[in-house]
Amino acid sequence: xxxxxxxxxxxxxxxxxxxxxxxxxxxxxxxxxxxxxxxxxxxxxxxxxxxxxxxxxxxxxxxxxxxxxxxxxxxxxxxxxxxxxxxxxxxxxxxxxxxxxxxxxxxxxxxxxxxxxxxxxxxxxxxxxxxxxxxxxxxxxxxxxxxxxxxxxxxxxxxxxxxxxxxxxxxxxxxxxxxxxxxxxxxxxxxxxxxxxxxxxxxxxxxxxxxxxxxxxxxxxxxxxxxxxxxxxxxxxxxxxxxxxxxxxxxxxxxxxxxxxxxxxxxxxxxxxxxxxxxxxxxxxxxxxxxxxxxxxxxxxxxxxxxxxxxxxxxxxxxxxxxxxxxxxxxxxxxxxxxxxxxxxxxxxxxxxxxxxxxxxxxxxxxxxxxxxxxxxxxxxxxxxxxxxxxxxxxxxxxxxxxxxxxxxxxxxxxxxxxxxxxxxxxx
Amino acid sequence: xxxxxxxxxxxxxxxxxxxxxxxxxxxxxxxxxxxxxxxxxxxxxxxxxxxxxxxxxxxxxxxxxxxxxxxxxxxxxxxxxxxxxxxxxxxxxxxxxxxxxxxxxxxxxxxxxxxxxxxxxxxxxxxxxxxxxxxxxxxxxxxxxxxxxxxxxxxxxxxxxxxxxxxxxxxxxxxxxxxxxxxxxxxxxxxxxxxxxxxxxxxxxxxxxxxxxxxxxxxxxxxxxxxxxxxxxxxxxxxxxxxxxxxxxxxxxxxxxxxxxxxxxxxxxxxxxxxxxxxxxxxxxxxxxxxxxxxxxxxxxxxxxxxxxxxxxxxxxxxxxxxxxxxxxxxxxxxxxxxxxxxxxxxxxxxxxxxxxxxxxxxxxxxxxxxxxxxxxxxxxxxxxxxxxxxxxxxxxxxxxxxxxxxxxxxxxxxxxxxxxxxxxxxxxxxxxxxxxxxxxxxxxxxxxxxxxxxxxxxxxxxxxxxxxxxxxxxxxxxxxxxxxxxxxxxxxxxxxxxxxxxxxxxxxxxxxxxxxxxxxxxxxxxxxxxxxxxxxxxxxxxxxxxxxxxxxxxxxxxxxxxxxxxx
Numbered sequence: 003x004x005x006x007x008x009x010x011x012x013x014x015x016x017x018x019x020x021x022x023x024x025x026x027x028x029x030x031x032x033x034x035x036x037x038x039x040x041x042x043x044x045x046x047x048x049x050x051x052x053x054x055x056x057x058x059x060x061x062x063x064x065x066x067x068x069x070x071x072x073x074x075x076x077x078x079x080x081x082x083x084x085x086x087x088x089x090x091x092x093x094x095x096x097x098x099x100x101x102x103x104x105x106x107x108x109x110x111x112x113x114x115x116x117x118x119x120x121x122x123x124x125x126x127x128x129x130x131x132x133x134x135x136x137x138x139x140x141x142x143x144x145x146x147x148x149x150x151x152x153x154x155x156x157x158x159x160x161x162x163x164x165x166x167x168x169x170x171x172x173x174x175x176x177x178x179x180x181x182x183x184x185x186x187x188x189x190x191x192x193x194x195x196x197x198x199x200x201x202x203x204x205x206x207x208x209x210x211x212x213x214x215x216x217x218x219x220x221x222x223x224x225x226x227x228x229x230x231x232x233x234x235x236x237x238x239x240x241x242x243x244x245x246x247x248x249x250x251x252x253x254x255x256x257x258x259x260x261x262x263x264x265x266x267x268x269x270x271x272x273x274x275x276x277x278x279x280x281x282x283x284x285x286x287x288x289x290x291x292x293x294x295x296x297x298x299x300x301x302x303x304x305x306x307x308x309x310x311x312x313x314x315x316x317x318x319x320x321x322x323x324x325x326x327x328x329x330x331x332x333x334x335x336x337x338x339x340x341x342x343x344x345x346x347x348x349x350x351x352x353x354x355x356x357x358x359x360x361x362x363x364x365x366x367x368x369x370x371x372x373x374x375x376x377x378x379x380x381x382x383x384x385x386x387x388x389x390x391x392x393x394x395x396x397x398x399x400x401x402x403x404x405x406x407x408x409x410x411x412x413x414x415x416x417x418x419x420x421x422x423x424x425x426x427x428x429x430x
Numbered sequence: 431x432x433x434x435x436x437x438x439x440x441x442x443x444x445x446x447x448x449x450x451x452x453x454x455x456x457x458x459x460x461x462x463x464x465x466x467x468x469x470x471x472x473x474x475x476x477x478x479x480x481x482x483x484x485x486x487x488x489x490x491x492x493x494x495x496x497x498x499x500x501x502x503x504x505x506x507x508x509x510x511x512x513x514x515x516x517x518x519x520x521x522x523x524x525x526x527x528x529x530x531x532x533x534x535x536x537x538x539x540x541x542x543x544x545x546x547x548x549x550x551x552x553x554x555x556x557x558x559x560x561x562x563x564x565x566x567x568x569x570x571x572x573x574x575x576x577x578x579x580x581x582x583x584x585x586x587x588x589x590x591x592x593x594x595x596x597x598x599x600x601x602x603x604x605x606x607x608x609x610x611x612x613x614x615x616x617x618x619x620x621x622x623x624x625x626x627x628x629x630x631x632x633x634x635x636x637x638x639x640x641x642x643x644x645x646x647x648x649x650x651x652x653x654x655x656x657x658x659x660x661x662x663x664x665x666x667x668x669x670x671x672x673x674x675x676x677x678x679x680x681x682x683x684x685x686x687x688x689x690x691x692x693x694x695x696x697x698x699x700x701x702x703x704x705x706x707x708x709x710x711x712x713x714x715x716x717x718x719x720x721x722x723x724x725x726x727x728x729x730x731x732x733x734x735x736x737x738x739x740x741x742x743x744x745x746x747x748x749x750x751x752x753x754x755x756x757x758x759x760x761x762x763x764x765x766x767x768x769x770x771x772x773x774x775x776x777x778x779x780x781x782x783x784x785x786x787x788x789x790x791x792x793x794x795x796x797x798x799x800x801x802x803x804x805x806x807x808x809x810x811x812x813x814x815x816x817x818x819x820x821x822x823x824x825x826x827x828x829x830x831x832x833x834x835x836x837x838x839x840x841x842x843x844x845x846x847x848x849x850x851x852x853x854x855x856x857x858x859x860x861x862x863x864x865x866x867x868x869x870x871x872x873x874x875x876x877x878x879x880x881x882x883x884x885x886x887x888x889x890x891x892x893x894x895x896x897x898x899x900x901x902x903x904x905x906x907x908x909x910x911x912x913x914x915x916x917x918x919x920x921x922x923x924x925x926x927x928x929x930x931x932x933x934x935x936x937x938x939x940x941x942x943x944x945x946x947x948x949x950x951x952x953x954x955x956x957x958x959x960x961x962x963x964x965x966x967x968x969x970x971x972x973x974x975x976x977x978x979x980x981x982x983x984x985x986x987x988x989x990x991x992x993x994x995x996x997x998x
Contacts, residue, residue, distance in 0.1 A: 017873075021907045025914035051871050057502060058873055060477050061510050067479055068513065108480045139445055144479040226446050255784065262781040293775035293799070299865070299891035302738055302745040318799075318824075341801055343827045379781055386622055387782065387896040388629065391903065406781045410872045412900075418876065419903030425910060426595040 003027055004187035004428045007092055009080055009368065012040020013410055014402025015192035016062050017417035018424070023071035027428050030184055031066060032075045032094055034364070037141035038063055040194050041403075044124060044138070044218075046225040048410055049273040050304040056140055056227075063142040075182070077147060079364075083189070083372050087397025087427055092184040098177040100148035100156065101134070105172035108136065108144035112164035112173070120152050122229075126219040129229035134164050139227060146172070187428035188397045190420045191382055193368055195403035198253040198260055198357040206252065206355060211326045212237030213333055214353045217248075217270055224277055234278060236351045237331045243285065243351035246278055247335055249321055250291040254358030262379060264358035265407040268295040271356050272308045279312040286313045288348060290321055290337060298409065317341075324353060359407035374398055381406050391420040399423045435466035437560055438494040439553065440485060442476035442501035444531050449474075451535040453546040457500070460550045464557045468492055476501050482514045489518035496560040500528035500553050521565035523922070523984060528556035551997060558996040562989045566922040571963045573659035573912045574683035578603065580651055580852065583611025584630075584895055585887025586688035587637050588902035589909075594642035596910050601680055602637065603646045603665055605848075609634050611690045612888070617718040619895050620755040621786045627719075646678070650848075654855050655945055657964040658882025658918055659683045684882050684909040687866060688902065689852060691843035691888035694736045700810045700839060707817065707836040708810070711752050714838050718756065723763055726835040730819050731757060732807060733773040737842035740804045744863045746842030747892040750777040753840050754787055757795045769795050770832060772821060774802045800824065810837060843892040856883055857943060865891050876905045880944075880966075881918065884908050923967025923984045925960050931979035932957050938971035938980060947971055 006022050008015045011033030019029045031038065042048075043063070045055035066072050075094055082093035112134045122131035124138055133152040136144065154161035155175055165173040197218055200208045208214050213236050215223065222228035223235075236243050248271040253259045268291060275287030294316060296305040308314035319337040326333055327349075334349045361380035362368075369376045374393040375383040382400045385392045391399045399420040402413040439461040443449035454472050461470045469492045473481040476499055488494060497520065499511050504527040512522035530549045538545035577593050579586045582604030590600040608614065616626040637643055648668040656662045663685075665678045693712050696702045702710070707726075709717070717723060731753040737746045750773065757769045776797065778787040791797065800806060800821055808829060809820035817834040845864030853860045858878045859867040866885050869877040876884050886901040887893055893901065912918045925938075925947075934956025939947045946964035949956045958971070958980070972980040981987055 021911065025907075025911045048872060058870075060475075061507055062873070064477060064479065064482065064510055068482075068517075107483075108478070139475055140478055142479060226450070231446060231450075261784065261788070263779045263784045265779040291775075293777070294802075295775070295777055295779050297745050297747040297777040297779060300744070300861075300863070300871070303743060303863075306739075340799075341824045343824055377781065381781060388619070388622070388624075388899060390896050390900045408780070411875045412897075414873060415875045415904040416900050418905075418907040419900045422592045422596070422903040422907035422910065425907065425914075426592065429596050429910075429914070 004088070005030065005185065006188050006190065006424045006428050007032065007080070007090070007184060007186040008190045008192060010040070010192035010194055010402070010404070011038030011074065011076070012192060012194045012402060013042040013059060014194070014413040014417040015040070015190070016066055017414045018190045018192060018401055018421045019066055019072050020062065020069070021418050021421035022425060023069045025425060026071065027425060028071050028073070030073050030075055030186065032078050032080055034077070034079050035137060036077045036099065036145070036147040037137045037143070038066060038074060038076060039138070039140070039142065042410060043140070044221065046221045047273065047277055049269045050300050052273065052276065060140045063140070067142045074143065076143060080368065080371055081181075088187050090186050090189060090397065092186060094182045094184060096180045096182055098150070098179050099145070100150065100153070100173065100175055100177045101146045102172045102174050103143065103145040105170045106145040107170050108146065110136070111167050111169070112146055115163050115167050117161065117163065118152050118154055120149070125222045125229050126216070128219060128222055188399065188424040189372065190424055191368065191372065191374070191393065191398060191400045191404060192402045192417065192420070193362045193364060193404045195359045195361065195407065196363050198360050200252050200355050200357050203252060205323045206249065206353070207324050207326060208355060211324065211333060212331050213351060214324065214355065216355050216357050217267065217274065220274055220354045224274070224281070232281070234281065234352065241351070242282060243278075245350040246275065246285065246287050246352045246354060247333070247348065247350045248275060248287060248289045248354045248356060250289065250356045251320065252355040252357050255292060260358045260360060260379070262358070262407065263295060264356075265295065266409045267356035267358065269301055269304065269409070271354065272305055272314060274354060275314045276308055276312040279314070286315070288315050288317055288350070290317050290319050290335070292320060298411065359403055362404055365404060372398055391416060391423050397427055433495060435496060435561055436492065436494050437467045437496040437498060437557060438469040438471070438488050438492060439467055439498045439500065439557065440471050440473055440476050440481070441553070442481070442499065443472065443474045444502055445475065448501070448531050448535045451539050451542050451545050452530060452549045453542070456546055457549045457553060461553050461557070464554060466561055467557060469494060477507055477510055482510065485511065485514045486518040489515065489520050495520065495524060496563060497525045498528060498553070498556045498560050499525070500530045500549065500556065502531040503529055523566040524563050526556045526560040526563060528552050555993040555996045558992040559989050562986070562992055566983055568919040568922055569962050571657070571659045571918050571920060573916055573918055574681050575599070575913045575916065576601070576680070576682045577684045577686060577909055577913065578661065578663055578680070578682040579686045579688060581611065581688035581690055581887070581889070582609040582645070583688060583690045583887060583898070584613050584633070585690070585898040585902040586611070586686070587633050588899050589686050589688060589886055589906045590643050591636060591640060592903050592906035593909065594640045596906070596914075598642065598910065598913050600643045601646060601665070601682065602643055603649045603651055605648065605650050607648050609637060609645065609647070612692070613895070615712055615715055617715045618755065618759060620751050621782045623755070651852070651855065652677070654685070657961070658912060660963065661685060661882065683913050684884070685856065686905045686909055687852060687856070687858070687883065687885045687889060688887045688905070689846055689848060689889045691865070691892060692846050694741065694841040694844045696735050696839050696841050700735060701812070702839060705812050705817065709836065709838050710841055711749065711756065711838060714756055718759060723760070724836075726764060726767055728768045728832070728834045729757070729760055729770070729836045729838065730832055730834040731769070731771040731838045731840060732819070733771065733840045734806050735839040735841050738774065742842055742844060742863065744842070745777065747777060748894045749840040749842065751783055751786065751894065753838070754778070754790045754795065756838070758790050758793060761793055761795060770798055771795060772798045772800055772806065772819070774800060774806060798823065843888055846889070849889060856880070858883055863891070865889060876901055877908055882912060920963050921967060922962070923982060924962045924965045925971050925980045925982055927958050927960065928979045928981070929957055931977045933977055933979070934958065937974050937976070941970045941974045943968070943970065
């Protein structure tokens, strides 16, 4: 049996790793962030069962951490790949965390005392994190990382508070990046995706209007561990919304921006509307869609349930413009209801934009390192639709949203599928 | 024997999930007052690496011999905490889970004081049970390194090929006289527009060449008994020449169910059986395959016939792409024709399918989106030899009629007749939609709750070829795990049968849903006996035994009574 390299520690990478490890193959799980978990770790609840995302993912993350056949290489990136199927020589850069992971207990004392606050990317920049940090409370491994771009000690040789506070003596400002060489039989690429930023869609006022959010921001706003502890609050006075509008295809199915359908957003918005109504039973939601895409198992039924039990109204329209009331910060949407053939408007307190899943920002770079192709949009290319996990290079397979937008279920079974192919090479 | 009890209690905040509604420090203080509790700890996240480490450290440092965790739910987290106990050298069945999130903090969010009191009650009950816990041993079962794949369609063949490639022997059972399933009836596959029969032929050739795959055509699984690692399967094979049948008995370690689905036939709907040139997608595939296209001037595709609440209550996923595929083929063959697709919202998700749809628009296929109502059209009539499709056009805000030479109805894929039989035989559930029901919608999408049995393809939910292949490979990966390891461990929550009390009445054998109870004769008396590897520990036998002869390990009467006593 030979080893397998998995690039990306989101739910796809985790599932691939567990399948291979459980069948006795040793796996290196390389993750660029300080924790595995990927986007799923940052979602609130997941469609179509509405169970808590991190609650069902955390056991799998921990299983990876304690599995004798899995070596997690967090805060690392693959920088070189040579060789061919059955015998790849890989170089991985383990970035300096300036914290000795073998000593750090994850107690959090350093994070409490660190004086430097920076916008928190793990909460969609809605609050602040420290320069020494854990991405989120359930991080795996639960070891602190120093952000060298912002740490006062590392940038200006001042402060040094964390070193003084750490009872475990884990802080090491002199840590250096390490290059590690691996030899693997096959590789699974599961590097996930990025999200479209709707700043150029001026008609929706994202970034200008306080109560217009992207769906990912909304995930954090309604999450108990998020910046508002799960309470939806509207500017200017922090009152809770009574009406929310969800706009679909913001940037997607758009020939000038992202041409593709992002596959998950219709269901995500229905779920988000349901959650809002669960928090506040009188809350009404309006979902503005182009084609309500509810094609997977139990999705159509779920969309009907939203309508029946959660005060969700579906409107076939693409709003042309949103206007903000200067005083109340309420938002008025102007749209043409295509089913009724009528121009209409509606005033709501909050608008959530369903922005599409895009190729990961690293996709092209990683594709280059691996010598595989991306498609015309920048997603990792498969040989064809009847070889759905094979990339253009033998021995390298793909899973999850880096191949094209997909939901958790599809990411999970594609991850298992990639494992089957990887095991065909590494298994004997 | 009488080892002094030393119980450790860990109470989890679950961030704010518990601590937001339950006064956790108060629960901890309370736990300290309970008998035999020697150590209590509050964790922000007991499931985090740090929390797990704390449990392991405390077991060693405080010589704990029972561990109680009060937190979220055993459904997701019990294995984790047990593993921590095991790694610290404690028998993992000396662990007790107390559910203070799902069954306490979440349901009493508006009554914090009462939630705190209830959490205390639950912890007290858990500690009471922990005091009576006994160490148990997991059962190790050898796994036969062979697999049975039921269904020789694209999913079944793909799964078989991957398992064979991984080194396992596979029996591929197909009830028809050829491999390929539904793909046999298809003309072209999307989005590549490749010839479906050439594609199929190549795969069939690969399957036939693979020595590790035993293809059994004209065959049906007649019975299955046993359990993961050791399924005894009887397969009935019809001999083609004569009417004779042959029964084959095999032993396999895992089973993959890939029996596919079938298209819904819209009998007595939309005059399908009355008018010529009102076709289903599959009638059209046949015409295209046989190249018997007529000179149709106008062709109208109608989506969601029978689907989305009309006859079945789900979206069949693949029909939009199927219509677009065939519309494009027809447009190429009949460039002067007018082709319309009437739909309630196109399901061309993702990158490639959206491109495919855009291409169709550019080629002149016309899409008409109508309201999401049932039926999708208001009339389909034949006048003077021409078909007329009447429907409400939202854009025009009135009812219109389209004249057509041919109308193609897109009907959903539905469960096959034999799904029920297989469901009963393997004791695997079907969902409300008639498709097989997975162990977990998101995290175990191709597993059944019953160990050792997996699924792939359209018997799970309508799936196109791409998705069938992905799921088939996934099921091959899942099935390979026990076979590659060569063994599995079963939980030891099995019944203890008191032979003094057992009257051999057989009620337990009848009620057991897993075939894990049998009657044996000893000294001319009949006794119930348990097959541990097949047993799921549900306790149906124990609760139905009128003679109180059955006691479940880990859920013994005295353990449960102790909990009840603390509760009241």
